Amino acid sequence: MLFDTHAHLNADDYNDDLAEVINRAEEEGVSNIVVVGFDRKTIEKTMELIDKYDHIYGCIGWHPVDAIGCTEEDLYWIEDLCTHPKIVAFGEIGLDYHWDKSPRDVQQKLFRRQIQLAKKVKLPIMIHTRDAIEDTINILQEEHAEEVGGIMxxxxxxxxxxxxxxxMNFYISLGGPVTFKNARKPKEVAKEVPLDRLLIETDCPYLAPHPFRGKRNEPAYVKLVAEQIANIKEISFEEVAEATTKNAKVIFGIE
Incomplete structure (x- = not known):
């Protein structure tokens, strides 16, 4: 009934209770989860999870914060892994000017390269952008990312x-911040973006929704995101759950 389109169940935060976390999600009606791998360690863990759990899919790419550490060998490796039938998106890729770890020109070069790779392997793109939205959109336009589309x-x-x-053929994905009292922009976006172009996510273990803000997030809490969007749009929870799950299956190519 619910589809968490962006989770980091490959994080060390779940080393002690991953099975319980996955069970709680199922109990809350979360039928599918996409786990996102963004470096060597998390990509390897993602591949393990998608082979172990029928309802878990993978998205792999190289995160902009660590762009400076990405090698040609890493990109060839990711491209090869994208042939796995349960890898449903390329990412998370993009630009992050908040952290100073990787120079902007290095991030931009890697971003372009990975968009080109995503087009080559014919997968939608999962975009991470922080304090860099203008450059992100410019590069997406220049690289014709609309050919594969993707998720913001x-x-x-x-x-x-x-x-x-x-x-540009992208879906808008909302997570925990839409439930925060002071989060004006996500609420405005939830209201204005058509339901057939919205997705929901947790980005767990980060950005837990209210009333769990500040605690470890998990896929079960995606229900709170759906409930908040339903309140904002003044429609039923069931409508949001059905539409966002359908949208996710369309963009990820899941039957």
């Missing part, structure tokens, strides 16, 4: 920016 993960931009992304 944990979208925090304005309604106007969301509309630009929709024109």
């Amino acid at each position: 993960h944990c979208f925090s931009g304005s309604v106007e920016t969301a509309k630009q992304c929709l024109k």
